[in-house]
Amino acid sequence: MRDADVDGKRVLVRADLNVPLEDGRVADDTRIVAALPTLAWLLDEGAAEVAVCSHLGRPKSEDDRARYAMRPVDEELRRHLADERLVVLENTRFRAGETANDEGYARELADDRDLYVNDAFGSAHRAHASTEAVAHLLPSAAGRLLEREVSTLKGILASPERPLVAVVGGAKVTDKIGVLEAFLQTADRILIGGAMCFPFFKAQGHEVGDSLCEEEGLEPARRVLAAGGDKLRLPVDLVAGEEFSADTETRDLDGVDVPEGWMGLDIGPRSAAGYAEVVRDAGTVFWNGPMGAFELAPFAAGTRTVAEAVAASDAVTVVGGGDSAAALAQFGLDDQVTHLSTGGGASLELIEGKALPGVEALT
Numbered sequence: 001m002r003d004a005d006v007d008g009k010r011v012l013v014r015a016d017l018n019v020p021l022e023d024g025r026v027a028d029d030t031r032i033v034a035a036l037p038t039l040a041w042l043l044d045e046g047a048a049e050v051a052v053c054s055h056l057g058r059p060k061s062e063d064d065r066a067r068y069a070m071r072p073v074d075e076e077l078r079r080h081l082a083d084e085r086l087v088v089l090e091n092t093r094f095r096a097g098e099t100a101n102d103e104g105y106a107r108e109l110a111d112d113r114d115l116y117v118n119d120a121f122g123s124a125h126r127a128h129a130s131t132e133a134v135a136h137l138l139p140s141a142a143g144r145l146l147e148r149e150v151s152t153l154k155g156i157l158a159s160p161e162r163p164l165v166a167v168v169g170g171a172k173v174t175d176k177i178g179v180l181e182a183f184l185q186t187a188d189r190i191l192i193g194g195a196m197c198f199p200f201f202k203a204q205g206h207e208v209g210d211s212l213c214e215e216e217g218l219e220p221a222r223r224v225l226a227a228g229g230d231k232l233r234l235p236v237d238l239v240a241g242e243e244f245s246a247d248t249e250t251r252d253l254d255g256v257d258v259p260e261g262w263m264g265l266d267i268g269p270r271s272a273a274g275y276a277e278v279v280r281d282a283g284t285v286f287w288n289g290p291m292g293a294f295e296l297a298p299f300a301a302g303t304r305t306v307a308e309a310v311a312a313s314d315a316v317t318v319v320g321g322g323d324s325a326a327a328l329a330q331f332g333l334d335d336q337v338t339h340l341s342t343g344g345g346a347s348l349e350l351i352e353g354k355a356l357p358g359v360e361a362l363t
Helices: 030-044 062-067 071-080 103-110 144-158 173-186 197-203 215-231 269-280 301-312 322-330 344-352
Strands: 010-014 049-053 086-088 115-118 140-142 164-168 189-192 238-241 250-253 263-267 284-288 316-319
Touching: 010 030, 030 049, 030 071, 030 144, 071 086, 140 144, 144 316, 144 344, 164 173, 164 269, 173 189, 173 215, 173 284, 173 344, 189 215, 189 269, 197 215, 197 263, 263 269, 263 301, 269 301, 284 301, 284 322, 284 344, 301 316, 301 322, 316 322, 322 344
Parallel strands: 010 049, 010 115, 049 086, 115 140, 164 189, 164 284, 284 316
Antiparallel strands: 238 250, 238 263
């Protein structure tokens, strides 16, 4: 973007303004704040108009059109940037042509505009009209946020400070298998947490009780176990509950076999301490996915310990959005990492080595 002459130009910006709403108001302005540097730069450089477009939610009905209208976002954005040259367009997903990557809708967006800037990294893995098709119709550039996201995430794969530690958690192995296989090639240590550890345990012959354990994850888990060797590390103890509830009975398991009628809902204290020690010695850390059901107080300790270790580390620390970002925010640590990605799905696909349509269209 900084290479473009924007003085007097009408600029279309695709931002990620897909923010949570409560009672018709913006409940969390993180994504709006992340979009400000690009928008402010364009205005400061003399753009005649900066038209911002974004999707909001997943509208499917007429009721959803009222619920997901962009007015609250417009009001919040103008609270940060009061400039009459700034225009917020209506929700792109109100048009069927958006998700169909329709050139006709893209031409409407491009009409009478001189430059397209994509700054919506969180949507860059989608080939939609406002992220991909429109880039072929106008001179196009990456905004500051998208540029930083892509360069940071590619950088930790291409030339990381060693050792490179990948902390991978969440619910399903199948959601993260591409990331795990990528890090098998590049990382020095891979730490596994969350419910996705149970297909690994089952593949090893352990009892998983009533824990979330996707059958489809067993074969990928076996592949990773076979290829992982010493660089792969699984929990050695667990915290279990009778139900997925904050007030359920809990049990500390000195091992990873889960009794019948119980479910593993967090890594145990020995596992958390061991993971924190590996993180402390890292040169680069990539973290995506919680270590347990951190939203429930009895099962938050493992994720908190890892989050605090990442925040305190002297390493380059990159957090891949999604639930990991939510956990950092819950623990008040979201401003203590090197890079907090705004795109969970996009960051994972980039780590996996997949081409992101919204990025490829700019090149």
